[in-house]
Amino acid sequence: MDIELQAPVDKNKVKNLKAGDMVYITGTIYTARDAAHKRMYEALAAGDKLPISMEGNLIYYMGPSPAREGRPIGSAGPTTASRMDKYAPALLDLGLGGMIGKGKRSKEVIDAMKRNGAVYFAAIGGAGALLSKAIVESEVIAYDDLGTEAIRKLKVERFPAIVVIDSTGENLYERIS
Amino acid sequence: MREINVSEITRVVKEMCISVNYRLSPDMQKALDKAWNDEESELGKKILSQLQDNLYIADNDQIPICQDTGMAVFFFKVGQDVHFVGGDLTEAINEGVRQGYREGYLRKSVVGDPLIRKNTGDNTPAVVHYDIVPGDKVIVTCAPKGFGSENMSRVFMLKPADGEEGVKAAVVQAVKDAGPNACPPMVVGVGIGGTFEKCAEMAKEALTRPVGEHSDIDYVRDMEEEILGRINETGIGPAGLGGKVTALAVNINTYATHIAGLPVAVNICCHVNRHLTKTL
Numbered sequence: 001m002d003i004e005l006q007a008p009v010d011k012n013k014v015k016n017l018k019a020g021d022m023v024y025i026t027g028t029i030y031t032a033r034d035a036a037h038k039r040m041y042e043a044l045a046a047g048d049k050l051p052i053s054m055e056g057n058l059i060y061y062m063g064p065s066p067a068r069e070g071r072p073i074g075s076a077g078p079t080t081a082s083r084m085d086k087y088a089p090a091l092l093d094l095g096l097g098g099m100i101g102k103g104k105r106s107k108e109v110i111d112a113m114k115r116n117g118a119v120y121f122a123a124i125g126g127a128g129a130l131l132s133k134a135i136v137e138s139e140v141i142a143y144d145d146l147g148t149e150a151i152r153k154l155k156v157e158r159f160p161a162i163v164v165i166d167s168t169g170e171n172l173y174e175r176i177s
Numbered sequence: 178m179r180e181i182n183v184s185e186i187t188r189v190v191k192e193m194c195i196s197v198n199y200r201l202s203p204d205m206q207k208a209l210d211k212a213w214n215d216e217e218s219e220l221g222k223k224i225l226s227q228l229q230d231n232l233y234i235a236d237n238d239q240i241p242i243c244q245d246t247g248m249a250v251f252f253f254k255v256g257q258d259v260h261f262v263g264g265d266l267t268e269a270i271n272e273g274v275r276q277g278y279r280e281g282y283l284r285k286s287v288v289g290d291p292l293i294r295k296n297t298g299d300n301t302p303a304v305v306h307y308d309i310v311p312g313d314k315v316i317v318t319c320a321p322k323g324f325g326s327e328n329m330s331r332v333f334m335l336k337p338a339d340g341e342e343g344v345k346a347a348v349v350q351a352v353k354d355a356g357p358n359a360c361p362p363m364v365v366g367v368g369i370g371g372t373f374e375k376c377a378e379m380a381k382e383a384l385t386r387p388v389g390e391h392s393d394i395d396y397v398r399d400m401e402e403e404i405l406g407r408i409n410e411t412g413i414g415p416a417g418l419g420g421k422v423t424a425l426a427v428n429i430n431t432y433a434t435h436i437a438g439l440p441v442a443v444n445i446c447c448h449v450n451r452h453l454t455k456t457l
Contacts, residue, residue, distance in 0.1 A: 035294070065244045065284040074282055075235070075244035080325045080358050102325070103358035103417070124416050125325060125360035126449045127227055128244040129235035147296050148244075148284050162418065173357055176412060176419040 007156070008056035009097040011117050017163045019170040023121065024158040029058040029100070033079050035149040036142070037087040044090055051142030051151055054094035058121075061101035063148035064138070065128070073138040073154075075128030078102040081120070085109050092116045100161055104173060114169045121161035134159040178260045179313040181457065183269035186261075186317075189455060190273025193319035194249060195281035197453040198241045201232060204387035205364075205450055208425040212362055212415070221420025225362075228415070228448060239282075243449045246283040247321030249274045249303040252382060256312035267305060275299040286324075306378060315457040320385050326363065326447040329355030332377055335439040341396075344369060344441050345404050351443040352408050352424065357417020360447030364388060365408070365427045368442040370434035380444035383428040385452040392429055401427045425450075 003017065007027035017023065030052050032040070040050050061081050065074030081101030088099065089112035098118050102125040105113075113120060123131055137155035144150050164172045201209075209232070213225040235242040251270060263269075278285060278300040287301065288294040310316075331354075333347045348367055355363070368379030391398040405427045414420025425448070434440060 063244065063284065063286075065241045065246055066282045068239070068282055071240075074284070075241040075246075077244050079245070080328065082358065102360065104356060122357070122416065122418070124224055124227055124231075125357075126243045126323075126447050127231040129238065129240045129242055130227055130231040132240060133234065147298065148286070149296075173417060176414070176417070 007058045009058060011056060011097060014097055014119050015117050015167050017119050017166055019163050019166045019172040019175070021163040023161050023163060025058065025161060026157050026159070027155070029060050029154050029156055029159075031060045031062045031152040031154060033061050033063050033149050034083055035146045036151050037084050039143055041087045041090060054091050054096040056095065056097045058098045058100060059091070059096060060154065061099065064132070064152070065148070067138070073132050073135050076132040076135055077128030078123040078125055081105055088112065092118050105165060110165060110169050110171070113165060113167060117167045119163055119167055120165040122164045123159070123161045131159070178258055179256070180260050180262050181315065182263040183261050183266055184263055185457065186266065186269045187273040187276070189317060189457065190251070190270050190319070191277040191280070193317070193453050193455065194274055194277030194283065194321065197319050197321060197451045198246045198281060198283055199239060200236050201242065201449070202387065202452060204389055206232065208388040209448065212422040212425060216415065216420050216422045218414055218420035220418055221415040221422065224415040224418065225422070241283060243323060243447075244284055245286060245323035245325065246278070247323045247451070248287055249300060250320045250322050250381065251303055251305045252308070252318040252320070252385065253305060254308045254310045254316040256314045257309050258313035259315055270303055270305055271301040274301050274303045306382070316454060317457065318385050318452060318454040320381070320452045323447060323449065326355070326359040326445045329359040330380070330444045331442070332373065333441045334373070335441055337437070337439050339439055341400065343439070345400065345407065347441050348404050348427065348443050349407050349411070351445065353411055353413070355445050356413055359445045360449070361413055361417055361424065362415055362422045362448050363424045364446045364450040365404070365424050366444040366446065367427060367429040368444075369429060369431045369440070371432040371440060372434070373440055375432055376440040376442040377444070379430040379432060380442035383430045384444055384446050384450060385454070386428045388426040388450070394431065397429050397431055401429050
């Protein structure tokens, strides 16, 4: 089923998403990958505030290539999600609405998704040029020193993704294998 | 002795880094077209058609095919009658990478130390494999490697008794374990024989062989075809979301090995298998 989804997400709507649904995301999402996750995790351990609120937000596991003049962003496809598995449950417990990446997730992440009613979307890996077309604005809002790994606030319009693991833990990858 | 100024190497490396990240080689374009024709899953076909759109946009809008523009890997086959002048050859290669990644708007994805993990800011250093060969030419192959698929690569130190079947099973297992993480449809580079490091290097170099060209050793060619068939029976499919086309090719390189060993390396590459060769 093709579904239009507004971000940040309404957790009640997220619960209706099913593994295998094709969604088009419009609104505001945030990027974070390995280094930003490590830093957020350390901030939480130290009792510090995170640079972004997790509540209802979507994190896109992505580090873009540099933008040419006059363009919002460079190539912008997903990175492998499993590298964020160590950090994701803590963010899900803070209300993170969903994650966009590619590839498998750990049991701990799926348990945290079920516990908190969140979803995991896959965007098409290696389609960074195509996906960049759905990003209309990009602004670094934290951890600027991390370069491509900084946290970016993105404005997206009909960003295409597939629900791979839904909030009940139903997993499209498992269905295939 | 033929003299080559290393500034020429910098220029060539810079140009190769840029062009290889914006346009796939004709063999890869052709393989992706064939994949679209062969795929039977509706979703798989849709994904493959989006990958074709992605290539078109990358070339047309001058935006890298994939945001992971890789760690810059080079194979340098240097004729023994060549004399490099004008500076340090490896530094000239790194200068080409530095300029290419800056001027080509390519992502800087390299950290200077594997544990301290501070980004070097210019995508250097490159990984360069040198080989001394007869003649006075220099053959340069540029093959930047993304790490989504690199992370799913494996080395198996098999026993001689494991034989051909052991090798085939190991390669298929590596691909199954990689699944959606490695951005299928993949190209699978395999090295068989040599030593621990030699087989890994062969697997990497096998990825630079054009898709569609087979090993000139008969039994190896048969293995390439058989393993590809088995991989495409796994059902992993485009983006790991199911389908017939999981890999576009299996390229195997072999080398002599020790009486006690059967090393096998599997270097997996995503559908953005970038490789470009120039002869100077």
